[in-house]
Amino acid sequence: MPGSEAVLPVLEAVSFEVMEAELLCLVGPSGCGKTTLLKLLAGLIATSEGTLQIDGRSVNGPSPDRVLLFQELYLFHWMTALGNVEFALEAKGVPKAARRDEAADILEFVGLKGFQNYYPHEISGGMRQRLALARALAAEPSILLMDEPFGSLDVETRAEMENEFLALREVRNFTTILVTHDVRQAIFLGDRVLVMSQRPATINMNVSVPFARPRQPCLRQSTEFHAWEDRLARSIRSGG
Numbered sequence: 001m002p003g004s005e006a007v008l009p010v011l012e013a014v015s016f017e018v019m020e021a022e023l024l025c026l027v028g029p030s031g032c033g034k035t036t037l038l039k040l041l042a043g044l045i046a047t048s049e050g051t052l053q054i055d056g057r058s059v060n061g062p063s064p065d066r067v068l069l070f071q072e073l074y075l076f077h078w079m080t081a082l083g084n085v086e087f088a089l090e091a092k093g094v095p096k097a098a099r100r101d102e103a104a105d106i107l108e109f110v111g112l113k114g115f116q117n118y119y120p121h122e123i124s125g126g127m128r129q130r131l132a133l134a135r136a137l138a139a140e141p142s143i144l145l146m147d148e149p150f151g152s153l154d155v156e157t158r159a160e161m162e163n164e165f166l167a168l169r170e171v172r173n174f175t176t177i178l179v180t181h182d183v184r185q186a187i188f189l190g191d192r193v194l195v196m197s198q199r200p201a202t203i204n205m206n207v208s209v210p211f212a213r214p215r216q217p218c219l220r221q222s223t224e225f226h227a228w229e230d231r232l233a234r235s236i237r238s239g240g
Contacts, residue, residue: 010036012200021173025186028196034179038145042068067141071148073132075120081131082116088138110134126157146178162188166215183232195235205235
């Protein structure tokens with residue numbers, strides 16, 4: 001009818017579980033609903049049907065237990081690196097007297113020691129990514145949701161950030177759900193990879209990554225790694 005708005009379903013019969021401390025990667029065709037799924041998990045939008053539960057509790061809205069890190073970093077450009085992290089600590093209720101030292105410790109943890117007083121526009125893209133991660137970790141979420149976190153970086157910096165991210169998770173083994181269009185990234189980072197179909201999306205493939213941790217950069221050059229890359233890429237192209 002003229003003036004009516006058709007409802008376009010995005011996800012259909014999507015069902016999966018995530019284990020504590022797991023790094024789960026979501027891949028699939030462009031526009032299939034990966035980011036929508038992250039927003040649902042973050043509680044930023046509501047489902048039209050079905051349920052989302054974390055530790056047996058329904059997701060009914062945003063929570064500090066779930067932090068969503070977008071490709072667009074949304075750093076506060078008028079705040080220093082230290083100020084950006086302190087903001088997250090303040091929101092968490094950390095007393096003012098403790099915030100500065102705690103923020104400095106988190107910046108050091110992500111490799112930004114010495115850059116506390118720099119503003120986002122004064123540091124490189126990779127360093128801004130570290131800063132966004134530091135601010136997210138300051139909230140101490142139970143689940144870190146990441147949407148194409150390194151997608152805006154050049155190839156060399158992206159590989160460096162992937163290595164550093166895995167090193168951080170060796171120290172703080174936080175549960176992570178990561179959306180990426182990069183199959184190589186999903187295999188290198190993930191404990192498990194879900195391949196989503198075209199919209200309305202469902203899960204076409206659910207595979208455990210066979211490579212032991214810690215992952216070494218040279219893994220990306222191995223024959224077995226390339227075989228897995230080809231397998232997942234073919235699954236995306238064929239729709240499962």
